[in-house]
Amino acid sequence: MAIEELYREIILDHYRNPRRRGSLDGDHIHAEGQNPSCGDEFSIDIAVVDGEIVDAAIQGQGCSISQASGSMMADAIVGKSLPEIKVLARNFKIMMSIEEGDDPVDPDRPGSVLGDLESLRGVKKFPVRIKCADLPWVTLEDAVEQLP
Amino acid sequence: MFDAATIRKDFPILDREVNGKPLIYVDSASTTQKPTAVIDAVSDYYRTLNANVHRGAYRLADEATTAYEAARSKVAGLIGAPAAEVAFTRGTTTGINHIAIGWALRRLKAGDRILLTILEHHSNIVPWQLVAQLTGAELVYLDIDDDFEIDITQLEDKLDESVKIVSVTGMSNVTGTVGPVAALAEAAHAVGAIVVVDGAQLVPQSPVDVGQLGADFLVFSSHKMLGPTGIGAMWGRSELLEEMDPAEGGGEMISDVQLYESRWAPVPQKFEAGTPPIAQAIGFGAAVDYLQQLGMDDVRTHEAEITAYALERLADVPDVVVYGPSDPAKRGGAVSFQLADIHAHDLATIHDEEVGVAVRAGHHCAKPLMRYLHVPATARASFYVYNTPDDVEVLVAGLLRARELFGLA
Numbered sequence: 001m002a003i004e005e006l007y008r009e010i011i012l013d014h015y016r017n018p019r020r021r022g023s024l025d026g027d028h029i030h031a032e033g034q035n036p037s038c039g040d041e042f043s044i045d046i047a048v049v050d051g052e053i054v055d056a057a058i059q060g061q062g063c064s065i066s067q068a069s070g071s072m073m074a075d076a077i078v079g080k081s082l083p084e085i086k087v088l089a090r091n092f093k094i095m096m097s098i099e100e101g102d103d104p105v106d107p108d109r110p111g112s113v114l115g116d117l118e119s120l121r122g123v124k125k126f127p128v129r130i131k132c133a134d135l136p137w138v139t140l141e142d143a144v145e146q147l148p
Numbered sequence: 149m150f151d152a153a154t155i156r157k158d159f160p161i162l163d164r165e166v167n168g169k170p171l172i173y174v175d176s177a178s179t180t181q182k183p184t185a186v187i188d189a190v191s192d193y194y195r196t197l198n199a200n201v202h203r204g205a206y207r208l209a210d211e212a213t214t215a216y217e218a219a220r221s222k223v224a225g226l227i228g229a230p231a232a233e234v235a236f237t238r239g240t241t242t243g244i245n246h247i248a249i250g251w252a253l254r255r256l257k258a259g260d261r262i263l264l265t266i267l268e269h270h271s272n273i274v275p276w277q278l279v280a281q282l283t284g285a286e287l288v289y290l291d292i293d294d295d296f297e298i299d300i301t302q303l304e305d306k307l308d309e310s311v312k313i314v315s316v317t318g319m320s321n322v323t324g325t326v327g328p329v330a331a332l333a334e335a336a337h338a339v340g341a342i343v344v345v346d347g348a349q350l351v352p353q354s355p356v357d358v359g360q361l362g363a364d365f366l367v368f369s370s371h372k373m374l375g376p377t378g379i380g381a382m383w384g385r386s387e388l389l390e391e392m393d394p395a396e397g398g399g400e401m402i403s404d405v406q407l408y409e410s411r412w413a414p415v416p417q418k419f420e421a422g423t424p425p426i427a428q429a430i431g432f433g434a435a436v437d438y439l440q441q442l443g444m445d446d447v448r449t450h451e452a453e454i455t456a457y458a459l460e461r462l463a464d465v466p467d468v469v470v471y472g473p474s475d476p477a478k479r480g481g482a483v484s485f486q487l488a489d490i491h492a493h494d495l496a497t498i499h500d501e502e503v504g505v506a507v508r509a510g511h512h513c514a515k516p517l518m519r520y521l522h523v524p525a526t527a528r529a530s531f532y533v534y535n536t537p538d539d540v541e542v543l544v545a546g547l548l549r550a551r552e553l554f555g556l557a
Contacts, residue, residue: 003501007553038493039511039525061524063493
């Protein structure tokens with residue numbers, strides 16, 4: 001396993017130039033997450049209209065993997081319906097070996113395309129770092145659970 | 149003649165490889181590796197001596213008790229204390245909890261204060277928060293100055309008769325700062341406060357004599373000084389140990405048990421409820437023997453030399469920022485740093501994968517200090533008796549590799 005597969009250019013780009021950084025003004029749901037063992041922090045605002053995430057904003061501090069994963073996730077979820085996001089999250093977690101299953105689940109289903117998130121595939125070879133990549137997703141789950 | 153390259157041969161784990169590269173271990177502030185002498189002492193105990201202590205009229209139990217008490221004498225001897233003033237604990241954390249629960253909780257009240265410093269490990273913060281919550285006492289913190297030294301000029305504002313306890317690190321596990329124990333003790337005693345010293349880093353790295361330290365309590369851990377995990381020591385001035393109550397009740401710590409009340413065993417057994425970690429205590433004693441053979445003065449000299457070398461070499465790496473005193477004579481062997489915008493966890497992964505260096509990343513159980521320094525985390529290299537300048541070179545090679553991977557080379 002070459003370390004270059006972990007620190008790919010696209011990951012460093014998302015780390016140094018996180019997409020959708022900030023907070024939302026209008027109606028939104030807020031969730032915060034952290035990994036107590038390492039101190040990484042991530043928070044997300046999502047605006048949901050008719051079951052679709054129409055906007056998202058993130059903040060956080062931590063390693064390149066946790067922050068890049070959050071940036072890619074924020075970009076990936078906007079414009080998707082909640083069922084699509086469920087598929088996306090499941091496929092991400094299968095790729096990272098966080099959940100059992102065949103990869104990818106139903107490739108034709110809306111939401112199943114990982115896009116930039118695919119670049120995090122190398123993380124699963126570094127077991128202690130998987131929780132870094134997962135932090136934004138756990139936080140997103142928290143946010144979605146708050147929906148009425 | 150102290151020679152780290154020879155000493156490291158006594159540590160079997162340093163022969164192993166990580167990712168096909170020789171293990172370079174620079175996380176001794178977290179826990180140290182164990183020499184064969186300690187591993188054998190633990191193993192020999194189970195092979196030849198295993199029995200419960202302070203019970204049993206048979207020969208084996210007597211031999212186990214003798215070995216356990218001999219270990220206590222060795223640990224006490226290391227810090228210049230009588231064995232009767234040293235209780236075995238599970239470690240530094242437990243020692244502080246004993247003092248917090250057995251002494252502070254029963255004496256402090258609303259309006260009283262506990263003086264700490266911003267350098268403290270969580271183990272020297274959280275037990276006092278528990279005391280404060282239950283008694284209404286207040287926590288007050290001394291800050292650090294621009295060179296990461298504890299700012300004792302703040303004593304003027306922060307230390308008065310309301311302060312009942314001053315609890316301070318003898319040596320920071322993050323910055324390496326040596327706590328000004330003597331100055332703090334003099335000031336604290338002048339207002340009637342007691343002084344607790346977290347010796348988790350100090351005792352492994354420096355000669356310590358409780359007769360000269362100035363403290364009223366000193367707590368430390370075996371596993372940070374070549375011994376097993378799960379055992380540590382609490383030294384206290386005997387009158388304080390006598391007046392203190394036990395934090396834990398159970399077997400071994402009583403002289404008599406009635407239905408509704410009991411009488412405690414004499415100090416130090418009063419603080420050792422339940423079957424103690426006997427093998428670990430004996431291993432702790434073997435670790436003390438090993439350190440005494442090296443000589444604590446030489447251990448301290450080695451720490452200062454290897455740390456000075458590390459600071460010098462880190463200064464050669466562009467964009468490295470070190471969080472700790474610049475003068476190696478005034479600090480311990482924990483060196484915390486950051487490299488450009490590369491997060492400490494990424495540095496740790498790169499070191500592990502590319503050069504086989506076990507370096508620590510994170511908040512080092514000192515989140516208030518991290519917030520004070522405005523850093524989310526630092527990388528930390530911490531050196532001990534088995535580290536050589538070659539280890540520092542590999543650490544630096546890892547930093548240069550990290551610069552490459554992050555496009556900074």
